[in-house]
Amino acid sequence: MPKIVVKNKIVNLNGDEMARVLWNKIENELILPYLELKLSNFDLSITNRDETNDQVTSDAANEIKKINVGLKCATITPDDKRVKEYNLKKKYPSPNGTIRNILKGTIFREPIMIDKIPKIVDHWNKPVIIARHAFGDIYRSKEIVVNKKGKLTICFEDEDGNKEEKLIHNFETGGVGLAYFNVFESINDFANSCFNFACKRKVSLFLSTKNTILQKYDESFKQIFDDVFKKFKKEFEKNNLTYQHRLIDDMVACLMKWSGGFIWACKNYDGDVMSDLVAQGYGSLGLMTSVLQSPDGKILKSEAAHGTITSHFRQHQQGIQTSTNPIASIFAWTRALKQRAIIDNNSGLLKFSENLENICIETIDNGFMTKDLALMCGPEQKWITTNEFFDIVKNKIEN
Ligand SMILES: NC(=O)c1ccc[n+]([C@@H]2O[C@H](COP(=O)([O-])OP(=O)(O)OC[C@H]3O[C@@H](n4cnc5c(N)ncnc54)[C@H](O)[C@@H]3O)[C@@H](O)[C@H]2O)c1
Numbered sequence: 001m002p003k004i005v006v007k008n009k010i011v012n013l014n015g016d017e018m019a020r021v022l023w024n025k026i027e028n029e030l031i032l033p034y035l036e037l038k039l040s041n042f043d044l045s046i047t048n049r050d051e052t053n054d055q056v057t058s059d060a061a062n063e064i065k066k067i068n069v070g071l072k073c074a075t076i077t078p079d080d081k082r083v084k085e086y087n088l089k090k091k092y093p094s095p096n097g098t099i100r101n102i103l104k105g106t107i108f109r110e111p112i113m114i115d116k117i118p119k120i121v122d123h124w125n126k127p128v129i130i131a132r133h134a135f136g137d138i139y140r141s142k143e144i145v146v147n148k149k150g151k152l153t154i155c156f157e158d159e160d161g162n163k164e165e166k167l168i169h170n171f172e173t174g175g176v177g178l179a180y181f182n183v184f185e186s187i188n189d190f191a192n193s194c195f196n197f198a199c200k201r202k203v204s205l206f207l208s209t210k211n212t213i214l215q216k217y218d219e220s221f222k223q224i225f226d227d228v229f230k231k232f233k234k235e236f237e238k239n240n241l242t243y244q245h246r247l248i249d250d251m252v253a254c255l256m257k258w259s260g261g262f263i264w265a266c267k268n269y270d271g272d273v274m275s276d277l278v279a280q281g282y283g284s285l286g287l288m289t290s291v292l293q294s295p296d297g298k299i300l301k302s303e304a305a306h307g308t309i310t311s312h313f314r315q316h317q318q319g320i321q322t323s324t325n326p327i328a329s330i331f332a333w334t335r336a337l338k339q340r341a342i343i344d345n346n347s348g349l350l351k352f353s354e355n356l357e358n359i360c361i362e363t364i365d366n367g368f369m370t371k372d373l374a375l376m377c378g379p380e381q382k383w384i385t386t387n388e389f390f391d392i393v394k395n396k397i398e399n
Helices: 017-031 046-051 055-067 080-085 095-103 184-201 217-238 248-257 268-282 310-317 327-344 347-365 371-377 386-398
Strands: 010-014 039-043 069-072 106-111 128-132 142-146 150-157 163-171 175-179 204-209 243-247 262-266 288-293 300-304
Touching (some): 010 055, 017 310, 046 055, 055 069, 055 095, 095 288, 106 268, 128 268, 142 150, 184 217, 184 288, 204 217, 243 248, 347 386
Parallel strands (some): 069 300
Antiparallel strands (some): 106 128, 106 288
């Protein structure tokens, strides 16, 4: 089987624990034997982030900015326990956050649909893609606890010292307060990422807010999306796509009623909650992909939505064969390869990526799957080990 030549590079960010074990197997067994592919490799393992004082994470993001296509293995975001476990110099921030700040993109989470796997919400037969605006709102808020009588205000002061102050509440007794913000530039980037992604995937787009209550804050999101839509209107019409703003409560009801097949642009908190709800509704974290798309639509970084699967790694370290689901990680590779194929106009590479995705789906539909998926199918369903799953997929690529 002659190798398919891939002219331009892809940036490959390696990660931690069981996700790294899967990642290396995918690269060495399912990708490199079939593609003449140059990878620009960055080791984002927690030990290398510590050795480089996290410089490797920024370097990797800047390389993706240059090359446009990247893929990332799941990585540890250290908490206090991890700092101790790896004897780290400090509690480094989430690499995903660092990369997102440099690429300024939006994350789109999309489930992989497989007929054989029962869904909790049975009638969701097309994907719901959640786009989360991962900036500001409650995640950058300041809180206050009030323990006596008094007034709480919010105040903006411009550079010349002019003040605009509003009363929030006159406290008679104790209570709590909160202030948060967002910036137009970030909302504008979010809107552009969403419209670009909708055009690329040919899927309609919905934005949800509570602008009936937050008539300035949430209304700004609606206004900005309406403005950006003007630029994309023709392309949407050409592809029979629609864009609509809906109230968050209405949108949640629609999610339950409809059968999927749309992108849902969510504000930060809504996206946090809804992405987990939707992941459960479709079945498994092991079937959820995640793509970071830049506002101009040029840069794409793909990954699996799950973490480093620590409990499986502990078994792996003891030499026990695990049954870890590699599908979302394989799709992280194929989604990045597809993007490379589209940019480079490489039909052979596009066919290879689509074929690999179809083989994975067909293998599961034929009843060969890892334990997490088998448990969802019921007690009769047999499961196989990770290595056995790779062997079947590899065999299918070659025949
Ligand atoms: N994008 C990322 O890089 C990312 C995302 C989430 C968590 N993490 C990191 O991963 C580590 C573990 O975090 P966690 O346990 O919360 O999340 P996790 O996704 O690793 O695991 C959550 C649960 O789902 C199961 N699971 C997840 N993926 C699976 C798969 N492919 N096959 C079979 N079972 C699977 C796990 O066994 C576990 O029960 C943490 O250090 C965290 O910082 C990284």
